[in-house]
Amino acid sequence: MTKNVSPPEMARRTNRLRAISLLFSTAFLGVIPLSLAQSQMQQRGQRSEMQQMALQQQDEQMFMDMRRVSNWVNQYCIWNRRFPEQGTEFREAKAQLNQLVPNNPYVSDKLLLSQGLDADPVYASSSDIPDSYTDYDKVPYPVPSDQAANLHRIVLNIDQSLTELDLQQDQDSAPDEWTAPAGSIVVISNQQNLYVVWGAGRDGRPLKDPLSGKTQLIIGRYALLNYGE
Numbered sequence: 001m002t003k004n005v006s007p008p009e010m011a012r013r014t015n016r017l018r019a020i021s022l023l024f025s026t027a028f029l030g031v032i033p034l035s036l037a038q039s040q041m042q043q044r045g046q047r048s049e050m051q052q053m054a055l056q057q058q059d060e061q062m063f064m065d066m067r068r069v070s071n072w073v074n075q076y077c078i079w080n081r082r083f084p085e086q087g088t089e090f091r092e093a094k095a096q097l098n099q100l101v102p103n104n105p106y107v108s109d110k111l112l113l114s115q116g117l118d119a120d121p122v123y124a125s126s127s128d129i130p131d132s133y134t135d136y137d138k139v140p141y142p143v144p145s146d147q148a149a150n151l152h153r154i155v156l157n158i159d160q161s162l163t164e165l166d167l168q169q170d171q172d173s174a175p176d177e178w179t180a181p182a183g184s185i186v187v188i189s190n191q192q193n194l195y196v197v198w199g200a201g202r203d204g205r206p207l208k209d210p211l212s213g214k215t216q217l218i219i220g221r222y223a224l225l226n227y228g229e
Contacts, residue, residue, distance in 0.1 A: 055202075061105040062183065062207055063216060066199045069097055069154065069185050070218040073195060077222035083189040090156050097154040097185075104153060104183035106202050155186040162190035167219055174198070174206040174215045195220045 084093040180200040189195035197218040201207040
């Protein structure tokens, strides 16, 4: 048996249903923008994380290239019992090393080059490789757009006053004059018994260890190679 409801009671029930419906509608509409905002924040966080990973991979590749250059220089010193001399030997060594590490990790919009077949161990000669460190003063910062393929990454320099004590200090605070186009690898020798390899990061300054914050240097010694002659 259906119970009769008075008009005032019917009105109260209708208003109550409308209020409940409005409450749920408002709550539902409020959830949608919040979900979109959360999604956008997550996407931005993921993009930032991917960018950080890409930058870290560039630095890791840079340090690997520094190690390859150092190994080549070390092998050269073993074979020749000295560091390359300025002039023809500098040009030949830089031609070899540029072919050994032809791709700049800080340039991603260029074709990658395969390592030259004559990069190691046969020496090659090239007349268009810069002869001195000062040639790089003409290169604007940051990286030139064609840096990945121009094979001018390697810089050889002589500093006869270079000592291991200096390098220990340089590891904590690199000299102000140590600047080069990003991706360059610089090898300095005192032409007596020591050489050091440092690489220019994306800011043109020496690459730093991400944990210690110290300059990443690779030191080579070759004085003992002359003993026993």
